[in-house]
Every structure is written in structure tokens, then in C-alpha cells.
Amino acid sequence: MKNKKKSFGGLGQLTIPVIALCLLVIFNLVRDMLFIYYFKDPNYVSFFSIELTKNNLDNMVFAGNLISIINGASELAILAMGMTLVTAACGGQDISVGAAAAIAGSVFVKIIKMSPWVNGIVVLFAFVCACIVAMIFGSFNGTLVAIFKIQPMIATLILYTCGRSIAYWINGGATPTVSSPVISAIGSFIPGIPIPTPVLIVIAMAIVFKLLFKFTALELFTQSVGINQSAARLNGINSTFIKLLSFIILGVCVAVSGCIGVSRLGLINHETLLLDIEMDTILAVAIGGNNLGGGKFKISGSILGAYVIQMLTITLYSMKVSSTDVKAYKAIVIILLVVIGSPVVKEKFGKLMSKLLGNRSKTAVKGA
Amino acid sequence: MQNEILLQMRHIDKVFPGVKALNGVDFTLRKGEIHALMGENGAGKSTLIKVLTGVYRMDGGEITVEGKNISIHSPQDAQNNGISTVYQEITLCPNLTVAENMFIGREDGAWIKHKDYEKRADEILTRLNIPARSTQQLENCSLAVQQMVAIARAVDMKCKVLILDEPTSSLDDKEVNMLFTLMRDLKSQGVGIIFVTHFLEQVYEVSDRITVLRNGELVGEYLTEDLPQVELVARMIGKELDELMDLGETEEKEKKETEVFYEAENLSSTDALPFNFAIKKGEVNGFTGLLGSGRSESVRAIFGADKVTGGDVKIKGQPVKITRPIDEMKNGIGYLAEDRKRDGIIAELSVRENIILALQVLNGMFKPISRSEAEAFADEYIKVLNIKTASRETPVGSLSGGNQQKVILARWLLTHPDYLILDEPTRGIDVGTKLEIQKLVLKLAEDGVSVTFISSEVEEMLRTCSRLIVMRDRHIVGELKGADLNQAKVMKTIAGGEA
Numbered sequence: 001m002k003n004k005k006k007s008f009g010g011l012g013q014l015t016i017p018v019i020a021l022c023l024l025v026i027f028n029l030v031r032d033m034l035f036i037y038y039f040k041d042p043n044y045v046s047f048f049s050i051e052l053t054k055n056n057l058d059n060m061v062f063a064g065n066l067i068s069i070i071n072g073a074s075e076l077a078i079l080a081m082g083m084t085l086v087t088a089a090c091g092g093q094d095i096s097v098g099a100a101a102a103i104a105g106s107v108f109v110k111i112i113k114m115s116p117w118v119n120g121i122v123v124l125f126a127f128v129c130a131c132i133v134a135m136i137f138g139s140f141n142g143t144l145v146a147i148f149k150i151q152p153m154i155a156t157l158i159l160y161t162c163g164r165s166i167a168y169w170i171n172g173g174a175t176p177t178v179s180s181p182v183i184s185a186i187g188s189f190i191p192g193i194p195i196p197t198p199v200l201i202v203i204a205m206a207i208v209f210k211l212l213f214k215f216t217a218l219e220l221f222t223q224s225v226g227i228n229q230s231a232a233r234l235n236g237i238n239s240t241f242i243k244l245l246s247f248i249i250l251g252v253c254v255a256v257s258g259c260i261g262v263s264r265l266g267l268i269n270h271e272t273l274l275l276d277i278e279m280d281t282i283l284a285v286a287i288g289g290n291n292l293g294g295g296k297f298k299i300s301g302s303i304l305g306a307y308v309i310q311m312l313t314i315t316l317y318s319m320k321v322s323s324t325d326v327k328a329y330k331a332i333v334i335i336l337l338v339v340i341g342s343p344v345v346k347e348k349f350g351k352l353m354s355k356l357l358g359n360r361s362k363t364a365v366k367g368a
Numbered sequence: 369m370q371n372e373i374l375l376q377m378r379h380i381d382k383v384f385p386g387v388k389a390l391n392g393v394d395f396t397l398r399k400g401e402i403h404a405l406m407g408e409n410g411a412g413k414s415t416l417i418k419v420l421t422g423v424y425r426m427d428g429g430e431i432t433v434e435g436k437n438i439s440i441h442s443p444q445d446a447q448n449n450g451i452s453t454v455y456q457e458i459t460l461c462p463n464l465t466v467a468e469n470m471f472i473g474r475e476d477g478a479w480i481k482h483k484d485y486e487k488r489a490d491e492i493l494t495r496l497n498i499p500a501r502s503t504q505q506l507e508n509c510s511l512a513v514q515q516m517v518a519i520a521r522a523v524d525m526k527c528k529v530l531i532l533d534e535p536t537s538s539l540d541d542k543e544v545n546m547l548f549t550l551m552r553d554l555k556s557q558g559v560g561i562i563f564v565t566h567f568l569e570q571v572y573e574v575s576d577r578i579t580v581l582r583n584g585e586l587v588g589e590y591l592t593e594d595l596p597q598v599e600l601v602a603r604m605i606g607k608e609l610d611e612l613m614d615l616g617e618t619e620e621k622e623k624k625e626t627e628v629f630y631e632a633e634n635l636s637s638t639d640a641l642p643f644n645f646a647i648k649k650g651e652v653n654g655f656t657g658l659l660g661s662g663r664s665e666s667v668r669a670i671f672g673a674d675k676v677t678g679g680d681v682k683i684k685g686q687p688v689k690i691t692r693p694i695d696e697m698k699n700g701i702g703y704l705a706e707d708r709k710r711d712g713i714i715a716e717l718s719v720r721e722n723i724i725l726a727l728q729v730l731n732g733m734f735k736p737i738s739r740s741e742a743e744a745f746a747d748e749y750i751k752v753l754n755i756k757t758a759s760r761e762t763p764v765g766s767l768s769g770g771n772q773q774k775v776i777l778a779r780w781l782l783t784h785p786d787y788l789i790l791d792e793p794t795r796g797i798d799v800g801t802k803l804e805i806q807k808l809v810l811k812l813a814e815d816g817v818s819v820t821f822i823s824s825e826v827e828e829m830l831r832t833c834s835r836l837i838v839m840r841d842r843h844i845v846g847e848l849k850g851a852d853l854n855q856a857k858v859m860k861t862i863a864g865g866e867a
Binding site: 221223227234295 | 671673692693694697703705710711712713714715716717721724725726728729730731732733734735736737779
């Protein structure tokens with residue numbers, strides 16, 4: 001049975017996010033065709049058009065729906081990477097990432113505000129401080145989960161509830177703005193590079209994860225702990241440490257995405273920064289084909305999942321769906337995706353495929 | 369009654385991607401007979417059973433029950449045709465009562481008529497002589513009784529064919545006897561029983577007929593009385609028996625070397641009472657005793673698998689402090705746990721990842737074994753231990769029990785241990801693999817590795833160990849070696865009483 005699930009589509013775990021992306025592309029292509037060749041709408045701009053324009057700072061930059069998708073999904077993609085690790089090790093999710101990001105963002109702004117001038121080094125220092133704070137909060141969550149064995153969702157509910165209040169205290173309830181070329185370079189474009197900086201940060205984070213898995217045995221250990229904790233322990237793996245570590249790594253991801261979020265707007269709003277992103281993050285992990293009960297995982301799946309969610313949102317916006325309605329339409333598509341990815345459908349599909357392939361191989365044998 | 373054919377399976381084919389699991393297998397079950405289905409792991413026993421119970425769909429062949437052609441597409445179909453299965457792992461709900469367990473899923477109407485069910489359950493329990501009350505919580509019954517409740521449930525569903533898949537593997541002798549009495553009872557009522565087990569003695573004790581499968585093909589059907597045990601083994605493994613005999617003759621197991629590798633004084637853990645233990649370099653010793661005698665708990669304490677609460681441990685004469693398994697691993701000790709599924713395999717990971725796991729842990733987080741190195745290790749051990757797997761990337765959970773066990777053995781061998789603790793390495797695996805594992809133990813000892821070997825089959829331990837530590841009621845009650853190493857003496861010491 002298990003083997004059948006694997007052979008589903010040939011892409012393994014990535015089948016669902018890839019199919020979803022393809023469907024979204026096809027949908028938009030069809031819509032493009034319709035408007036351009038059938039309605040002959042002269043004002044219609046293709047969904048896929050990318051143009052090089054001058055932005056308000058006089059930089060040549062790329063613009064278009066595709067760019068907004070990969071740019072807009074950056075925070076989500078980074079959080080999804082960390083969330084995948086926590087999910088794999090602990091068999092549960094951290095629902096406090098949005099609140100924790102607000103804290104990290106507040107710290108980031110607070111440090112920058114304390115400095116009389118703003119340059120690269122100050123921003124870097126502020127980022128490192130934000131990272132440390134986020135890692136401390138991550139290890140708080142991790143301690144509750146790994147040592148006190150509280151279910152991840154309950155453990156992180158604490159920070160989810162109080163996180164934005166803590167963020168509020170850090171800047172004394174104000175929503176201070178920071179304006180500096182460095183900040184806008186992080187949040188939008190580095191002069192001379194036409195690709196949005198958050199996209200570059202996602203690529204950098206993905207490479208960091210890739211290297212982490214290449215130069216450490218973290219992947220094997222995390223999967224072992226997630227699949228069979230008892231066996232992992234008898235093989236000498238310190239599962240408490242692995243779980244704690246996953247939360248600390250997620251903490252880094254939280255700090256990075258929090259700082260990106262702040263830099264985009266040039267201000268910290270503790271109430272709205274990355275609001276409700278935790279659910280989208282979990283969804284990205286799930287769409288990426290990762291088992292939310294822990295065990296085997298693929299970071300690439302979660303990243304694709306993040307882009308699927310964002311592409312869906314942008315597609316809906318480009319169809320002039322109002323932002324209040326978007327959520328409902330999103331839900332419909334997500335139901336479809338989750339059902340297609342469910343074990344029941346996979347198995348049925350697997351049977352269908354093996355029937356088709358089985359007949360073919362039989363005739364092939366006859367032919368030989 | 370025994371000549372009336374109850375169930376007939378003809379030319380059953382079942383193909384999995386890349387493997388022909390069943391190739392034209394015939395199987396016939398008569399009314400009122402106990403029919404043992406025998407074969408090594410991978411012979412096709414479980415596949416045949418799963419075809420019969422509707423878990424798998426067959427690719428060819430036909431099944432008739434009492435002469436009627438039937439098609440089975442789901443476990444429900446099987447039940448409707450009077451075919452019931454009791455699996456090795458009990459699939460009832462421990463937190464419900466006996467009566468609830470017997471009627472769950474087949475209540476008529478929405479209201480559960482507790483009183484009715486309890487009355488009916490008690491009737492069946494008395495009729496089948498099962499020592500349980502209908503109102504008892506299932507988890508308060510012994511494993512054997514739970515097993516019997518599962519059978520009672522099947523019987524009450526008017527089953528004609530009862531399949532018992534390894535029902536005795538977690539029962540002790542007394543419980544096995546209770547189960548056999550029940551089986552004979554059902555047999556006299558005309559139920560046909562298919563009995564799958566790895567215990568040869570049990571086959572000879574209860575079964576009337578034996579069907580042997582090998583590599584997905586039928587070897588033959590025999591009357592139990594016509595087939596001596598050695599012949600049966602030969603049919604199952606398809607090897608000549610000389611090999612079996614050879615192993616028996618490896619006497620001179622006493623080791624000359626005197627260097628003590630591991631020594632523990634008053635070692636105790638949360639689950640084990642204080643005990644003394646020592647093992648020499650290149651020695652094979654064993655812990656024996658009934659289930660629950662504390663043999664597994666003792667070796668777990670040696671490895672630090674349970675929290676160690678006291679005692680002094682010396683390894684190679686040096687005092688060491690142990691708290692966690694990793695400490696022991698660093699001292700060159702490996703431990704193959706009794707419960708393969710719970711404490712051994714990482715089911716969804718590949719054979720390769722499972723094999724390198726312990727070595728990787730020893731190397732530490734920051735020295736990952738490269739992919740190509742890992743592949744080389746995996747390939748080497750797949751070959752050396754003759755692990756039957758589609759590839760090194762196959763998830764280990766999809767391998768048969770014996771092959772899973774070999775993967776875990778490979779995992780520890782790869783760390784080149786000085787001392788290997790094997791707790792029931794041969795449980796639930798086929799005769800051929802058992803033999804391979806015993807040979808491997810002797811070979812390791814020859815190379816200077818100390819081994820502690822535990823098996824519930826005393827025969828196996830006598831063949832491999834040069835010293836047996838006997839436990840009863842969580843205490844060490846004797847130590848046998850040399851001329852004392854014989855079945856009678858071991859049994860006496862286990863049973864106690866005689867000085």
C-alpha cells in the first residue's frame with residue numbers, strides 16, 4: 001500500500017504543490033487568451049507580463065504579477081522552512097510565529113531608533129538582536145514542547161496570545177517609523193538589482209537550509225525523532241535537543257521574516273505585522289506534502305506551498321476580487337488541494353494508475 | 369466431517385510492482401480441521417491471508433466457500449462470507465469492556481443494549497470456556513484472554529473459516545495451552561482454522577494438515593503426522609538440512625580469553641532489580657527465563673535504555689558512568705531491542721538511512737556520512753547479511769520482519785561494536801533467517817566481539833551461548849555453563865523448586 005502512495009505521479013511528495021502551481025498557471029493562461037484574443041480588450045495586461053520600470057528611487061526594477069507573487073510570499077516561504085522542521089521533529093505546529101515576528105520586528109526597530117544614525121552596521125546589529133530575542137522565545141516554546149511534553153499547539157498558544165502585547169510594550173505602544181536607504185533596500189530593492197530583496201533573502205535562506213542539511217546530520221536525526229522517538233533514543237539521539245533546536249531554528253526564520261515585514265513598510269505595527277500568517281504557514285507546510293504528524297519532510301515542498309498560496313491570492317486580486325472575498329475563494333481552492341492530496345484520493349488514483357500501467361505491461365509482455 | 373471441503377483457493381496470483389508475491393497457489397481447508405500455513409518470511413503466507421480477507425485483491429484465481437464461488441473485495445465481504453481473522457497484534461479496544469468489544473461495529477440500531485450484549489457475551493464466554501467476564505475491561509485481561517475474546521467475537525459472527533495469524537507469539541506456555549484448547553473446541557464444532565505461526569512445536573501439537581509455501585509458490589500440502597519436523601524445515605527453507613546440523617556441532621564455545629569486557633555490580637534501573645553481571649571478550653552469554661522474569665529489563669539496564677538508578681559499571685576495567693544509551697554506544701556497546709517496531713526501525717526511512725543511523729549518531733551531528741559513503745555501507749550490508757529489499761532506498765517498514773531485523777543488525781554491525789546485546793533477535797522471523805543470525809553471533813564471537821543473546825527458544829540459546837544466566841521473578845536464580853547447558857537443566861532452573 002505504502003509503495004503505491006509513493007509512486008503517485010512520480011514526483012513523490014512534491015506532486016500536489018507542482019500540480020497546484022501548474023493549474024494556476026494554466027488558469028491564468030486561459031484567462032489571458034480569452035481577454036486578448038476573444039474579447040480583444042486593449043487595456044488588458046497579461047497576468048504573466050513582466051516589465052522593467054523605474055521606481056520612485058530611480059532604480060530600474062522588474063514589476064508584474066509574477067514578481068509580486070515571489071516577492072509577497074517571501075515571509076511566508078521563510079517561516080514555512082522553519083515550520084517544516086518543527087513539524088517534522090515535534091509532530092505539531094507553532095502557532096505563535098506571527099506574534100513572535102511582531103516581537104522581533106519591534107526589537108529591530110527599537111534598536112535602530114536607539115542609534116542616532118542609521119547605517120548598515122546598525123541595521124545588522126539590530127537584526128542580530130532581533131534574532132537573539134526570537135531564538136529566546138523559540139527556545140521558550142521548545143522547552144515547553146521538548147521538556148514539558150506539552151502539545152505544540154497548546155504550548156505555542158501562550159506566545160500567540162501574549163506575543164503582540166509584548167511587542168506593544170517594547171516600543172511603548174507607539175508605531176515608530178524608520179526611514180533609511182538601508183531599510184528600503186531590505187524591504188524593496190537594492191539599487192542596481194532589479195529583483196526584490198526579499199526574494200534574494202528567501203534564496204539565501206534556502207541555501208542556508210540546504211547547507212545545514214548537507215554539513216550536518218540534522219535531517220536524519222529530525223526525521224528519526226519525528227517518526228519513532230523511542231527508537232531514536234535507543235540509537236543515542238537526544239530527541240529533546242533536536243526538538244528544542246527545531247524551535248530555535250524557527251526562531252531565526254521568525255526574526256528574518258519579521259525584519260523583512262518591518263522593512264517593507266518602514267514602520268512597525270505590532271498589531272498588523274504578519275497578522276494571521278501562522279495559519280498560512282501551516283497550510284504551506286501541508287500543501288508541500290509534509291505530514292503534519294511529523295516524520296519525513298521536504299523543505300522544498302513547503303516553499304512551493306508558500307508560492308501556491310501567494311499565487312492564488314494574486315490571481316484572485318488580478319480578477320478584481322475584493323480583499324474581503326478573497327479569503328472565501330481561497331478556502332474553496334484549498335479544500336480542493338487538501339482533498340486531492342488526501343491519502344484516500346491518492347490511493348484511488350494509485351490504483352487507477354496501476355490498472356492502466358498494469359494493462360500496458362501485460363500487453364508489452366504479450367508483444368515480446 | 370474432515371473430508372468436507374470448506375474453502376478452496378485455486379491458482380491464486382498476486383503481483384506487486386516488481387514482485388510476484390503469489391504464483392498459482394492452491395489452498396484447501398476442510399471442515400473441522402486446523403491447517404497450518406507455513407513458510408519463511410516472504411514466502412507469501414501473509415499475502416495469501418490478505419487476499420482471503422479482502423485486504424488485497426488477487427490478480428488471478430478463484431475462491432470458493434462450500435462450493436460457492438465468491439469474490440472478496442473488502443474485509444467486510446470476507447466477514448459476510450464467514451471468514452474471520454484474529455491478528456497477531458490485538459485489534460480490539462483495550463479501554464472498552466469485553467462485551468463491548470465483542471459487539472462493537474455490529475450493534476443493531478443506534479442504542480447499545482448493554483444488558484443484552486453482556487448476557488450474550490457471557491453465554492459465549494462460558495460456552496468456549498474463556499476465563500473472562502463480559503463486564504471486565506479488556507485491558508485488565510491477560511494477552512491470551514484478549515486474544516480469546518477476539519476469537520469469541522469471530523465465532524459469534526458465525527465464522528466458518530477462522531484465520532489465526534501468529535496468535536501465540538506474545539503468549540506464555542500456559543496461555544498457549546488455553547488457546548489450543550479453545551482451537552480444538554472450535555474444530556470439533558466444524559470451524560476450519562488456518563493457523564499461521566513460526567513455532568514448529570505448536571504446529572505439531574495442534575494442526576492436522578500443513579501447507580508449505582516458498583517464494584510465492586506452493587511446495588505442498590501434507591498431513592502433519594506424515595511430515596517429520598526436520599522435513600518440514602527443509603521444505604520451508606529449501607536448503608539441505610546439513611546446514612542446520614552443522615550449527616549444532618559448533619561445540620567448544622568456551623572461550624579461552626579471560627579479559628573481562630564489561631562488568632557491573634549492583635546495577636539497577638527503574639525496571640530492573642540490582643544484579644551483578646560480567647562478560648568476557650569474545651564470549652556469548654544469554655539471559656533466559658519466562659516472559660516477565662526480568663531478562664529484557666536487565667539487558668536494557670546494561671545499555672542504559674531505562675533510567676539507571678544505581679550500580680558500578682566497569683568497561684575494560686575502567687569505571688564508567690552511564691546515564692543514556694549514547695554513553696554506552698561510545699563505549700562500543702550496541703543494543704538490538706526486543707520490540708522491533710517500537711524500539712528498532714524508523715519505518716518510513718529508507719534501508720540506507722536505517723543502516724547508517726547508529727554510526728551517524730556516534731560520528732555526531734557535524735560529521736555527516738556522505739551520500740555515496742552511506743550508499744556503499746548499505747550495499748555492503750545488504751549483501752553480507754543477504755537483506756531482501758527492492759533497493760537500498762526502500763522504506764524499511766515495507767520489508768518483512770526478518771529483513772527488518774537484519775537491517776537493525778546491520779546498523780549495529782556498522783558501528784563495529786565490542787559488545788552487542790541482542791534481545792530476541794529471532795522473534796517472529798523465519799527459520800532460515802534465524803539460522804543466519806545464530807551463525808552471525810558465533811562468527812562475531814570468533815572475531816572477539818562479546819555478545820549477549822536472548823531468545824525465548826531455549827534451543828537457540830543452547831546452540832549459541834557458552835553461559836546462560838537464568839532469571840525468575842526479576843532475580844538471577846542461576847548460571848549454567850559447560851555440561852549443565854542442556855534443555856532439562858535449563859527448564860529445571862527456570863521452574864525452580866529443585867535444589
